[in-house]
Amino acid sequence: MAAPRVSIQTADFDVAAEIAALRAQDPGVGAVCSFIGTVRDRNDGSAVSAMELEHYPGMTEKAIESMIDEAFTRFDIRGVRVIHRVGPLQLQDQIVLVVVTSSHRGTSFQACEFLMDYLKTQAPFWKKERTPDGERWVDARVADDAALERWGIRSSNS
Structure with a gap:
């Protein structure tokens, strides 16, 4: 049975294991690109x-699957794995993994950059940060929308 392309989970992930699983049994893989997003200690100053992080179960996975399908249409890629964590996260925790072969x-x-641009603007996640002034919900960023537009896709946030 093939591994899932998308996982939404509270547990951390093992980058090396995920890459190895995606590469397994595919001797045509000549390149692996990965992106790991982590919780940083500053945002917007x-x-x-x-x-x-919160999400809408079922809808989130479906949206990311659609993004992956679009990546396969646009790029000559062999495999994709996306893991996105939800729930409470601490500084330096891993949030997201995108692997493309x-x-x-x-x-x-x-393809990896395309998927991250797409994820930042189109995936139904809601992010709340804890700051010295209290908790705040994070709005979509204009820069993320602009990054998506370079792929010829208009953000639904615009």
């Missing part, structure tokens, strides 16, 4: 001590 590096880089 404010200190951040923790964050919490292809025959050549350029395609993997492009």
